[in-house]
C-alpha cells in the first residue's frame with residue numbers, strides 16, 4: 001500500500017507484546033538483553049531504535065535527534081515477551097543452555113526470565129529433521145493448529161494486558177521448499193490448512209494465525225514463513241505489515257558492507273569463498289542438507305544483486321561464489337567465519353583479501369530482533385500494510401514488492417530506512433546534494 005507523506009501515526013500507548021515462535025539462543029539473548037538494558041545493567045549496542053540518530057535538514061542545521069525521539073517508537077520499558085517452543089525450558093533455562101550470555105548477568109534477572117514460559121509449539125519433524133521435542137500441540141488439522149495459536153495469542157494479550165502485539169519468527173530453519181499451488185492464494189492456503197496439506201510448514205501456520213489477528217509478522221529464518229502469495233494477500237486484506245527474511249548478522253553483513261565498496265571503486269571480483277564453523281543448535285539444524293539449502297539460497301543471492309553483473313559484465317560476469325557452514329560443537333554460539341575474496345584491479349591484476357570474523361551469532365541478532373519488533377509496531381500504527389521493504393536493512397534476503405529486485409547494499413538500505421521515517425514525518429529527504437546547489 002502506498003504510504004502518504006506525513007502520516008498520522010497512532011501513539012504507542014499501553015504495552016507492546018513481542019511474540020517469538022522459537023525461544024532458543026537468539027530469542028533469549030534478545031529478551032534477557034532488553035531486560036538488562038531496562039535495568040541499567042548494559043547498553044543496547046547494535047540497535048538503531050535505541051542508539052541511532054537521524055539527520056534532518058542541511059548539515060549546517062546541526063539537527064540530529066535520536067531516532068526514537070523523532071518517530072513514535074514504543075518504549076522498551078513497556079514491552080512484554082511471550083513465545084512458543086518445542087522444549088519446555090523457560091527463558092532463563094533456555095538462555096543458560098544457549099550459553100551466549102554470562103550466567104552472572106542472567107542470574108540477576110532470573111525471576112523475570114523464569115516467568116517467561118514457552119507455549120506448546122506447532123511442529124512437524126519433517127520440516128526440521130534434526131530436532132524433536134515434547135512441548136508440541138496436537139490438532140485435528142493444520143487449521144485446528146492455527147486456531148489454537150490464535151487462542152494462545154488472544155490469551156497472551158489479555159493476561160499480559162497488552163495494547164498491541166508483534167511477532168518475530170526466531171525458530172529453527174526449516175527445510176528448503178519452493179511455494180506450491182497451495183501457497184498461491186489465500187483461499188487455496190486455507191483449503192490446505194483444512195486438509196492438512198503437506199506443503200504447509202509450521203512457520204506458515206504461526207504466520208497465518210498472526211495475520212488473521214492483525215499481528216505484524218517478521219521472519220528471522222530463511223524459510224518461507226511469510227514469503228508467499230497467500231500470506232501477502234492476507235497481510236494486505238487485514239492491513240498488517242510483514243517483513244523478512246533471515247536476519248543479516250555475521251558473514252552476510254560483512255559481505256554487504258564490503259561488496260558495495262568494491263563496486264563503488266569498480267574493482268572486479270573473480271571469486272568469494274565463505275566458510276563458517278558454528279556449534280550451537282542452529283549449527284546442528286543447518287548440518288541437515290535440506291535446512292542448509294534454505295540458508296544457502298538466502299546467502300548466495302546477495303552478491304549478484306549488489307554487483308549487478310548484467311551492467312558490469314567485465315567486472316562481475318564470472319564470479320565463483322561458494323558458501324559453507326560446518327557444525328563444530330566446541331565453538332558454540334561463537335561462530336567463526338572465513339572469507340577469501342579474489343578481487344581484480346587495474347589491467348586485470350589479481351589481489352586477495354582475507355576476512356576472519358570471530359563473531360557471536362546471537363549477540364549480532366538480538367538488536368535486530370528488537371529493532372524489527374519496534375519498527376513493525378511503528379509500521380502498523382502508521383498504517384503501512386504488506387511487505388515492508390524499508391526494513392531490508394535487517395535481512396539477508398529482503399522480501400520485495402512483486403516484480404522488484406531486493407536491495408542488498410547496507411548503505412542504500414539504511415538511507416531507505418531513514419528516508420522512509422523522514423517521509424512519514426513530512427520532512428525533506430536527505431539527498432546529499434552539495435549546499436551550494438540549494439536556493
Ligand SMILES: NC(=O)c1ccc[n+]([C@@H]2O[C@H](COP(=O)([O-])OP(=O)(O)OC[C@H]3O[C@@H](n4cnc5c(N)ncnc54)[C@H](O)[C@@H]3O)[C@@H](O)[C@H]2O)c1
Nearest residue numbers: 022024025026085121171172173202221247249281282361
Ligand atoms: N543468530 C544469527 O545470527 C542468525 C542469523 C540469521 C538467521 N538466524 C536464524 O534464527 C533462527 C534462530 O536461531 P537460534 O540461534 O536462536 O537457533 P536455536 O536453535 O537456538 O533456536 C531455535 C529454537 O526454535 C525452536 N523451534 C524449532 N521449530 C519450532 C517450531 N515449529 N515452533 C516453535 N519453536 C520451534 C527450537 O526448539 C529452538 O529452541 C534460526 O532459524 C537461525 O537460522 C540466526
